[in-house]
Amino acid sequence: MKQGTTLFLKIAVILIGIPVLALCIFLVPKIGNFAGELYPDMTYMKSLIFIVMYGAALPFYFALYQAFNLLRYIDGSKAFSELSVKALKNIKYCAITISGLYVLASPLFHFIAKKMDPPIGLVGLIIIFASLVIAVFAAVLQKLLKEAIDIKSENDLTV
Secondary structure, three states, X not given: OOHHHXXXXXXXXXXXXXXXXXXXXXXXXXXXXXXXXXOXXXXXXXXXXXXXXXXXXXXXXXXXXXXXXXXXXXXXXXXXXXXXXXXXXXHHHHHHHHHHHHHHHHHHHHHHHOOOOOOOOHHHHHHHHHHHHHHHHHHHHHHHHHHHHHHHHHHHHHO
């Protein structure tokens, strides 16, 4: 594969991470403060928001790192290797973790959305669905890559 194609994808991976970092720095504290103001008698509400959102950011950035590694393997002609399969497996687990966190936190978000004028409860569902789609896609790619590696190793042994 040409270096320019993977360079574009590497830049895209970096550009995906920048807005999420900005959201973590600027928006998550505001959401936590807002939730704390909605329910002043529940002092743990702000902490729960921080745990869920920052907790989901960690596997997100690990998945981006794994995607970047996968692109490096493609550049180094190691696309059909166990390293690539492992990177896809890690991406799958990260997506499942993010989805699981938001599934566990969906009652919390529903609780907050009940007090808001335009309810935004669907945002959590969108994140859950997108993470599950990424997990399934990574699992399918992982399986295909593993089968291709097995076929390649069989062909190497017969020749």
